[in-house]
Amino acid sequence: MPRWTTVGMIGLLSISLVRRRRRRRLRIPEHPHSHRPLPSESWRVLILSASVGGGHNAAAAVIQNDLLQAGHRACIVDGLALASPRVNRYFQWAYPWQLQRIPWLYDWQIRLSNGRRVAHAVRWLCAALWSERLLDLIGIVRPDLIVSTYPLMTAVLGRLRAQGRVQCPCAAVVTDYGVHRLWTAPGVDLHLVVSGESARQVVDADGRVEIMQPPVNPAYRVLRDREAARARLDLPRRDFIALVVGGAWGIGDLEEIAVDVAASGVYTVIVCGRNAALASRLALRFAGIDTVRVLGWTDELPWYMAAADCLVQSAGGLTCLEAVTARLPIVLYRPIAGHGRLNAETMARAGAAHWARSAEELRALLRAAAEGTVRLQPPEVQTGVPASVALLSLLPAGAPRSPIAGNAGAQEQSNEKVEVERLVSTGSAG
Structure with missing residues (x-):
């Protein structure tokens, strides 16, 4: 059974790659990021998450809420479900199943993928499989900033950014103290972590690494x-x-x-x-x-x-x-x-x-x-800088931050939501 689990994951990825190469898709032109907010506009932020465990979506929701409160536009998309519904369903099943039944295999996979060569291969494979799908999404949303709270989405973003195919800044938000190599990716402009010890573990970053306030519910x-x-x-x-x-x-x-x-x-x-x-x-x-x-x-x-x-x-x-x-x-x-x-x-x-x-x-x-013979010391938050503040520092200073006003802005957001939902639904059988 353990061998079957590993073979199944490799098989799914291989099938997805073949299908992706055969499929002829209508490409939506990528937003060139030449547009800057007008006085009546706000920054557009795309947040990529995944429903594998609860932490990725929870952190994404906190960041989205903070950005909305600051007057910006921020949408969350389940990047793994968008990229490959099959792999998404497999991960949602395999993650808890392995931890409960064969934890040694999960531990082996984590240790193996923390090596430089294997991590590089995983990033390459994810980018080969899912880049076009992600570029379609970016073409719809036209973000000024992209944030990832899920490692495999970070992998794709880093490669696209390094190749110049994504021209807006990209950031990775790491919600664990221990930073696995796949949480990071060359090409990403900013990695946000929760402690100095975590920052020392960000080994593959060629952009900034900063400590953030834990991205949790207020x-x-x-x-x-x-x-x-x-x-x-x-x-x-x-x-x-x-x-x-x-x-x-x-x-x-x-x-x-x-x-x-x-x-x-x-x-x-x-x-x-x-x-x-x-x-x-x-x-x-x-x-x-x-x-x-x-x-x-x-x-x-x-x-x-x-x-x-x-x-x-x-x-x-x-x-x-x-x-x-x-x-x-x-x-x-x-x-x-x-x-x-x-x-x-x-x-x-x-x-x-x-x-x-x-x-x-x-x-x-x-x-x-x-x-009372031992006192358990509470942990200390090392910084009070919210993730949203650090993320917005990637954008030009002095930009207007008022919300998009009027019916035109509301209609644009509605159309964007419909297009994103359509894009996700077209891959539901993939």
Whole structure:
């Protein structure tokens, strides 16, 4: 089965390449980026994301909202779904399946692709497969700036930019502490990362590398009162509370993590995200135990972070960035294969998290923290510069930033949306 998984991915990419070469497409002329905003206009920003996990889309939504608030136009497109629906569906299936069933294979793939030659080959293949599709999108949107929150889209953008086929600035937003080589790409004008340790890992960038404020929902930036949060959520006022979160998909060894955290004697809140099967299983396992609360998807996570004494996490992705922003101490435990372990190593080096390497170490740490003999230090945000501010620095200074006004601007946005949707739909069978 592991061999079949790898062969399947290679086969899909090969079939897509053959189909792409055979398919005769109507090319939409690329926007030459000679246009600059008039006084009644704003900058146009295209954000490329992917629905593989929840972090890429969440970061894209934050950046979009900040740009819209500043009076600019910003649209998000699922770049992987646009480029290849087949590969998109495969990744959405294979990513959680590998992490749950054969994590060693996922870890091997991540380590292999972090090598210079393999990363170069992956970037070349992605560009060969998906450049024309992406250029069609750029021709419709006519952006002044392109931002990628997903590595494979960064790969295509970097190559197109280096070849001069995309003339507007391009940026990559890295939402992990650990920067895998595929998060970066030569040709990209700006890489945004969340720490100095992360910046040192950006090895293939030939543009700027800057530290940004974690791109998280503004709700996490509000430092809420702990007692008020516990009262709102009906949590015990004086207990030490550990918040266990498995991200949007509830992946990783979340059940084992929850059992080990609960065994330490602290009050345990487990958030399973959209993994309804896991939530049901844990609810049965901890039925009748009044020191454990099991949740599925919740919009109250900012309040739970305010109420908790620490976060226990295994991936180190956007959930950890949310905790960093909320000033909640982080304990990494049983990190998921591949990028999860890379994040754990990087966050531990940066002093952003405690890494418990065994069940005994985890229990001892939580018990000591609950007794007050050990104080878990909250992580520090290294910069207050929002991603949107850093991204706009790529554009000429002094440009007008007022929104497009009037019915003409609204009609233009509506037409653009229709064209983008049409472009995505034409590839739905590809």
